[in-house]
Amino acid sequence: MEETTPGSTQAAPTSTAASSPPPPVPTGSSAALFPGLITREQEPLNLELPFPTLAERLVPTNQFYVRSHFPVPAVEAASWQLSLEGEVGQALTIDYDELRRLPATTLMATLECAGNGRARLAPKAKGLLWEQGAVGNATWTGVPLSALLARAGVQAGAQEVIFEGADQGPVNDEPRAPGVIPYARSLPLAKARQPEVLVAYLMNGQPLTPEHGFPVRLVVPGYYGMASVKWLHRITVSAAPYAGYWQTLEYAYWRRTHGLPTLVPVAEMLVKAEIARPALHEFVPAGQPYRMFGAAWAGESEVARVEVSTDGGRTWQPAHLLDEAVPFAWRLWEFSWTPPAAPGRHTLQARATDRAGHCQPTTHDPDRRNYMITKIASVEVQVG
Amino acid sequence: MEETTPGSTQAAPTSTAASSPPPPVPTGSSAALFPGLITREQEPLNLELPFPTLAERLVPTNQFYVRSHFPVPAVEAASWQLSLEGEVGQALTIDYDELRRLPATTLMATLECAGNGRARLAPKAKGLLWEQGAVGNATWTGVPLSALLARAGVQAGAQEVIFEGADQGPVNDEPRAPGVIPYARSLPLAKARQPEVLVAYLMNGQPLTPEHGFPVRLVVPGYYGMASVKWLHRITVSAAPYAGYWQTLEYAYWRRTHGLPTLVPVAEMLVKAEIARPALHEFVPAGQPYRMFGAAWAGESEVARVEVSTDGGRTWQPAHLLDEAVPFAWRLWEFSWTPPAAPGRHTLQARATDRAGHCQPTTHDPDRRNYMITKIASVEVQVG
Numbered sequence: 001m002e003e004t005t006p007g008s009t010q011a012a013p014t015s016t017a018a019s020s021p022p023p024p025v026p027t028g029s030s031a032a033l034f035p036g037l038i039t040r041e042q043e044p045l046n047l048e049l050p051f052p053t054l055a056e057r058l059v060p061t062n063q064f065y066v067r068s069h070f071p072v073p074a075v076e077a078a079s080w081q082l083s084l085e086g087e088v089g090q091a092l093t094i095d096y097d098e099l100r101r102l103p104a105t106t107l108m109a110t111l112e113c114a115g116n117g118r119a120r121l122a123p124k125a126k127g128l129l130w131e132q133g134a135v136g137n138a139t140w141t142g143v144p145l146s147a148l149l150a151r152a153g154v155q156a157g158a159q160e161v162i163f164e165g166a167d168q169g170p171v172n173d174e175p176r177a178p179g180v181i182p183y184a185r186s187l188p189l190a191k192a193r194q195p196e197v198l199v200a201y202l203m204n205g206q207p208l209t210p211e212h213g214f215p216v217r218l219v220v221p222g223y224y225g226m227a228s229v230k231w232l233h234r235i236t237v238s239a240a241p242y243a244g245y246w247q248t249l250e251y252a253y254w255r256r257t258h259g260l261p262t263l264v265p266v267a268e269m270l271v272k273a274e275i276a277r278p279a280l281h282e283f284v285p286a287g288q289p290y291r292m293f294g295a296a297w298a299g300e301s302e303v304a305r306v307e308v309s310t311d312g313g314r315t316w317q318p319a320h321l322l323d324e325a326v327p328f329a330w331r332l333w334e335f336s337w338t339p340p341a342a343p344g345r346h347t348l349q350a351r352a353t354d355r356a357g358h359c360q361p362t363t364h365d366p367d368r369r370n371y372m373i374t375k376i377a378s379v380e381v382q383v384g
Numbered sequence: 385m386e387e388t389t390p391g392s393t394q395a396a397p398t399s400t401a402a403s404s405p406p407p408p409v410p411t412g413s414s415a416a417l418f419p420g421l422i423t424r425e426q427e428p429l430n431l432e433l434p435f436p437t438l439a440e441r442l443v444p445t446n447q448f449y450v451r452s453h454f455p456v457p458a459v460e461a462a463s464w465q466l467s468l469e470g471e472v473g474q475a476l477t478i479d480y481d482e483l484r485r486l487p488a489t490t491l492m493a494t495l496e497c498a499g500n501g502r503a504r505l506a507p508k509a510k511g512l513l514w515e516q517g518a519v520g521n522a523t524w525t526g527v528p529l530s531a532l533l534a535r536a537g538v539q540a541g542a543q544e545v546i547f548e549g550a551d552q553g554p555v556n557d558e559p560r561a562p563g564v565i566p567y568a569r570s571l572p573l574a575k576a577r578q579p580e581v582l583v584a585y586l587m588n589g590q591p592l593t594p595e596h597g598f599p600v601r602l603v604v605p606g607y608y609g610m611a612s613v614k615w616l617h618r619i620t621v622s623a624a625p626y627a628g629y630w631q632t633l634e635y636a637y638w639r640r641t642h643g644l645p646t647l648v649p650v651a652e653m654l655v656k657a658e659i660a661r662p663a664l665h666e667f668v669p670a671g672q673p674y675r676m677f678g679a680a681w682a683g684e685s686e687v688a689r690v691e692v693s694t695d696g697g698r699t700w701q702p703a704h705l706l707d708e709a710v711p712f713a714w715r716l717w718e719f720s721w722t723p724p725a726a727p728g729r730h731t732l733q734a735r736a737t738d739r740a741g742h743c744q745p746t747t748h749d750p751d752r753r754n755y756m757i758t759k760i761a762s763v764e765v766q767v768g
């Protein structure tokens with residue numbers, strides 16, 4: 001599958017094992033492990049990258065946004081097991097050492113929370129009010145899910161694959177919802193079989209931290225972050241569509257069919273560019289070049305171009321894309337802006353277009369509810 | 385289809401026409417048309433039958449509960465049209481006169497709101513707090529949906545049939561829900577093709593009143609009332625499951641699959657018995673026979689038996705079922721209770737069992753959310 005996954009590298013079992021230090025003992029969650037991150041919620045732990053601090057294409061693990069639905073579970077690598085069951089020829093169970101002995105793939109992928117940018121919505125949206133930094137880009141190493149599915153043997157008639165985390169609890173905002181439930185999401189079988197979908201145990205070359213899913217998480221490149229189930233311990237192949245809490249009451253949006261809205265799970269990431277610098281309300285010296293920069297990503301597509309407007313959206317100029325194009329990974333971009341010599345306030349905007357020609361909207365489609373927030377943002381700065 | 389629908393009678397086109405007085409001009413909604421009904425909500429109009437006033441198997445139209453999601457639309461029979469489209473060989477449109485000239489079926493069916501009994505839930509449930517009277521039994525006359533589907537020709541691959549009412553509005557409790565939408569529900573194709581599912585224009589032998597869906601409504605015997613779409617004007621055969629607002633965010637419950645809750649639309653009515661008399665806290669003379677009575681229904685099954693307990697559920701005795709068994713229609717029942725000569729408070733209960741052996745639970749399963757409330761109710765009375 002390496003051929004079909006540019007940027008991935010085959011790690012031989014031994015080298016994989018060699019590259020893995022003994023797994024850390026889970027330490028439980030602690031915001032102190034994440035210097036400088038914005039705390040959106042203490043318990044469960046929800047942390048955001050202050051996007052203006054973005055410096056490199058790869059976000060260090062301790063700067064990578066954290067999205068938790070329940071307290072971080074203390075899972076021990078020694079006792080962890082992953083079961084693969086349901087509509088399969090042979091259900092199987094695998095432990096941490098076995099998993100790390102299997103052929104591994106390493107790839108770079110951007111994960112964005114489906115609610116990233118929610119603080120920009122008016123009227124105030126339900127849910128965590130992320131500003132712009134509930135997104136990050138890292139390398140992930142793990143076993144392609146397709147290999148495990150092939151080993152178990154998917155039965156004819158299978159439609160979806162359901163992934164369960166070890167994190168669980170009551171769903172607070174739904175008193176008569178199903179009580180204490182684990183976090184769980186499903187993928188269509190076709191996506192689950194794509195070579196980029198990993199059962200991952202390394203992030204940026206190191207064992208996952210507890211907050212990022214230690215010992216093992218799913219990584220679903222191209223999909224919003226809610227699909228990359230952390231603390232993964234159970235995979236179920238299902239012959240029926242899965243309509244679980246996190247793809248109906250949450251993480252779902254309205255699609256028009258026959259002129260009627262129908263609720264569908266949030267899935268592929270949509271094309272989006274974000275401005276890292278200047279920061280909102282930053283002071284920018286007058287009359288001299290300023291290096292605007294940020295990042296842009298496009299889910300399962302690729303970023304075709306990024307454009308910048310310095311006049312509130314009346315005119316747009318092309319930005320320069322940095323880095324090589326890598327599937328599922330964002331690219332940094334830059335644009336040299338020379339503000340006028342006269343002091344004043346200016347509104348800066350960036351927008352991205354993907355290979356399919358999709359560009360960002362200027363307003364938020366209410367059918368998206370409080371998810372997939374890609375409307376072009378305005379960064380007002382003070383010049384002079 | 386008459387053979388397969390006991391209690392139905394074939395009305396010849398002429399006799400049907402003859403039995404139909406000129407359709408009334410819609411008068412708009414008015415609680416004054418419903419003497420004695422309990423107003424649960426004025427706008428939209430939601431009215432409940434005071435269940436202790438139940439006297440006959442057939443509930444008079446002006447005593448039949450009213451469930452509205454939006455203001456009652458003023459639909460004129462002269463301009464009304466029903467379209468049948470989607471995955472069909474030949475889309476068709478039919479008007480009020482054409483519909484009434486087609487072979488008609490008359491049958492008796494009980495409709496119950498999926499939230500009936502909600503006032504008995506603790507903690508307080510979301511939604512209208514119906515006590516016990518959001519249920520009624522009437523005769524319905526209309527054209528079997530199966531005949532219209534056969535005429536249009538359902539395409540291979542069709543899965544569901546979506547029904548749209550003329551009532552519409554914004555969904556208040558979901559600011560980012562799809563804005564102004566019509567009330568709509570779907571049926572699995574297999575149910576839609578059953579002979580009891582009617583495109584109905586008469587209720588208890590008279591044209592529908594505006595509050596009950598004039599000029600034409602769907603009637604889905606065996607299903608909770610939300611399936612019987614009022615002010616029906618559009619039918620769409622769909623190849624994909626319909627996940628509309630009223631079968632996901634509302635009128636849906638949790639079913640466990642692979643040990644995980646999955647959201648499914650509320651559909652078949654569950655077996656249930658209600659006590660009409662004595663009423664809650666009624667004074668009952670000591671030491672002399674009292675005729676307890678009520679009604680029992682069982683959705684797509686049949687009521688096998690009704691039992692009564694006069695000791696708070698410790699012992700149960702069979703009640704006497706009145707009326708002939710008619711599919712989809714409730715049966716009244718009675719039980720002669722002779723309270724002790726000594727004054728005191730007593731708790732009366734009734735429970736029904738269907739032909740499949742399903743009986744009513746003693747507690748409400750939270751997976752049902754605030755729907756399908758069939759837990760055995762307690763009627764406390766004062767003897768002496």
